[in-house]
Amino acid sequence: MLKTQTTYRVPYADTDQMGYMYYGLYAKLYEIGRAELVRELGITYKVLETVHQISMPVLRLECRYIKPSTYDELLTIESRLEEMPTKMIVFHHSIFNEQKELINTGVVKLFFIDQKSGNRISTPAMLVEKLNQYFG
Amino acid sequence: MLKTQTTYRVPYADTDQMGYMYYGLYAKLYEIGRAELVRELGITYKVLETVHQISMPVLRLECRYIKPSTYDELLTIESRLEEMPTKMIVFHHSIFNEQKELINTGVVKLFFIDQKSGNRISTPAMLVEKLNQYFG
Amino acid sequence: MLKTQTTYRVPYADTDQMGYMYYGLYAKLYEIGRAELVRELGITYKVLETVHQISMPVLRLECRYIKPSTYDELLTIESRLEEMPTKMIVFHHSIFNEQKELINTGVVKLFFIDQKSGNRISTPAMLVEKLNQYFG
Amino acid sequence: MLKTQTTYRVPYADTDQMGYMYYGLYAKLYEIGRAELVRELGITYKVLETVHQISMPVLRLECRYIKPSTYDELLTIESRLEEMPTKMIVFHHSIFNEQKELINTGVVKLFFIDQKSGNRISTPAMLVEKLNQYFG
Numbered sequence: 446m447l448k449t450q451t452t453y454r455v456p457y458a459d460t461d462q463m464g465y466m467y468y469g470l471y472a473k474l475y476e477i478g479r480a481e482l483v484r485e486l487g488i489t490y491k492v493l494e495t496v497h498q499i500s501m502p503v504l505r506l507e508c509r510y511i512k513p514s515t516y517d518e519l520l521t522i523e524s525r526l527e528e529m530p531t532k533m534i535v536f537h538h539s540i541f542n543e544q545k546e547l548i549n550t551g552v553v554k555l556f557f558i559d560q561k562s563g564n565r566i567s568t569p570a571m572l573v574e575k576l577n578q579y580f581g
Numbered sequence: 582m583l584k585t586q587t588t589y590r591v592p593y594a595d596t597d598q599m600g601y602m603y604y605g606l607y608a609k610l611y612e613i614g615r616a617e618l619v620r621e622l623g624i625t626y627k628v629l630e631t632v633h634q635i636s637m638p639v640l641r642l643e644c645r646y647i648k649p650s651t652y653d654e655l656l657t658i659e660s661r662l663e664e665m666p667t668k669m670i671v672f673h674h675s676i677f678n679e680q681k682e683l684i685n686t687g688v689v690k691l692f693f694i695d696q697k698s699g700n701r702i703s704t705p706a707m708l709v710e711k712l713n714q715y716f717g
Numbered sequence: 718m719l720k721t722q723t724t725y726r727v728p729y730a731d732t733d734q735m736g737y738m739y740y741g742l743y744a745k746l747y748e749i750g751r752a753e754l755v756r757e758l759g760i761t762y763k764v765l766e767t768v769h770q771i772s773m774p775v776l777r778l779e780c781r782y783i784k785p786s787t788y789d790e791l792l793t794i795e796s797r798l799e800e801m802p803t804k805m806i807v808f809h810h811s812i813f814n815e816q817k818e819l820i821n822t823g824v825v826k827l828f829f830i831d832q833k834s835g836n837r838i839s840t841p842a843m844l845v846e847k848l849n850q851y852f853g
Numbered sequence: 854m855l856k857t858q859t860t861y862r863v864p865y866a867d868t869d870q871m872g873y874m875y876y877g878l879y880a881k882l883y884e885i886g887r888a889e890l891v892r893e894l895g896i897t898y899k900v901l902e903t904v905h906q907i908s909m910p911v912l913r914l915e916c917r918y919i920k921p922s923t924y925d926e927l928l929t930i931e932s933r934l935e936e937m938p939t940k941m942i943v944f945h946h947s948i949f950n951e952q953k954e955l956i957n958t959g960v961v962k963l964f965f966i967d968q969k970s971g972n973r974i975s976t977p978a979m980l981v982e983k984l985n986q987y988f989g
Contacts, residue, residue, distance in 0.1 A: 456881055456888070457733055457888075461730070461732050462734060462735075462788055463638070463734075467729070467730050468612075468638075469612070470605065471605075472608065473605050476605070476864055476865050477862075490925070491925040502599070503604040506642070507641075507642070507643050508641065509640070509641055510639050510642075517888070517898070590749075592745055592752070593869055593875070594744075594745040594748060596870040597866070598870060598871075609728055612730060613728050616728070625789060626789070627789040652763055653752065653761060653762070653763040735908055741877055741878065741880030742877065744877030745877050748876075774871070774873070774918065777915075778876065778914070778915070778916040779913075781913055782911050
């Protein structure tokens, strides 16, 4: 398994009139989390996209809202790859508040597109290589 | 069943550098759709919140991304209540592009909070009454 | 002068915990307004970008906040071209609430980029032609 | 003068199809910057709002776009109070990219509302006290 953590402070922009972070914004937190997980591998999603010409559209998203998060909270985004990606890559996310309570979980499934052909491809070999050490 | 439709034109603000509507923004489309469905009942979510003092936090969200949507497309958001809500209310959403292709589906489960007590409640009687004609 | 109007219903997503539309989101309303103004000319910003290969980055933005707008309000976005664009194009926007009160004004200055060369250009001839009838 | 710096990494969510951070999102960066500046004073905007019951609506916003920012860039937000606030408080912001180039400037004018009375007030004494050392 590969697991990383990053933090996110909730700006006013993300709150709604209930006083909570808007439910649609957790998807952004998962995106930030998976970008940090990829960075941990010694590559960036930006390089994947611009140098390796691979895009990663999202196929499915599932969120569970356990507790709300509020303005100015410093959230912790934990992101995990629980198994070696094949045709899809599945990121698991857990969001914790400052009291270390689990407030939200999210699962995001993405696939890989070769930008030149426009075709769907399996997990790029270069990524598999980097992931081998975690799923030996 | 209760079913309503509303349209949404994708602004530049909603696109990402892949040229698609950002995956996190479909949650906003579902929100717009369920607000229109509630309006169809002769009430508004605003009145529910401010007059009846009921909040509706989201419990779960599931999205399936079938095709991307792009800048300036006029999307159709179809929102459905497929069964009478009880402890939870479940909205089903289907997003169609201008070619009437189904591009995205979303399921959102919410519950009801009585703002005065802060307690979770079942579907308010006033809402059940309005829904009775659809689930007779 | 060329003037158009379009409407925008404030979604929950756009509110903040003050109960108002977040101050950064008026820029999106101006974008929606200027897209409708361009559509009025018989062209779309999308076509400008994809067919004519012209991009329009923003140079300056000025907003005045007069009254707040709140959830579910149906706002009217009035957008105006007050003079023939030359090296820049300047859009003026006035936002009205349901009581027809002016609640916000915005001025957005953009310029034109030829995507092929990457160079800044003056207002494209094709746009000038369409605008001639309004600034005769 | 009081000056603080904080960083912001541009998520995919913030990009548009031009490949740039959407022009409306700089307002969020200014908000993040001024929250950090207030935190520097040993108070938080959250405490101002919830404990001291003071709201700070925005009156004016001015942005100058110098260079675009792109996905995954680590921006630096510099926020400054250049003079002691009186009836209004004026924050100046400069955004720098990783090459330390100035890419954007923003000026945000806000005022103070006493939540209990709903009336506009001058800069709260408690804030003036904390600011005295910077504007001696």
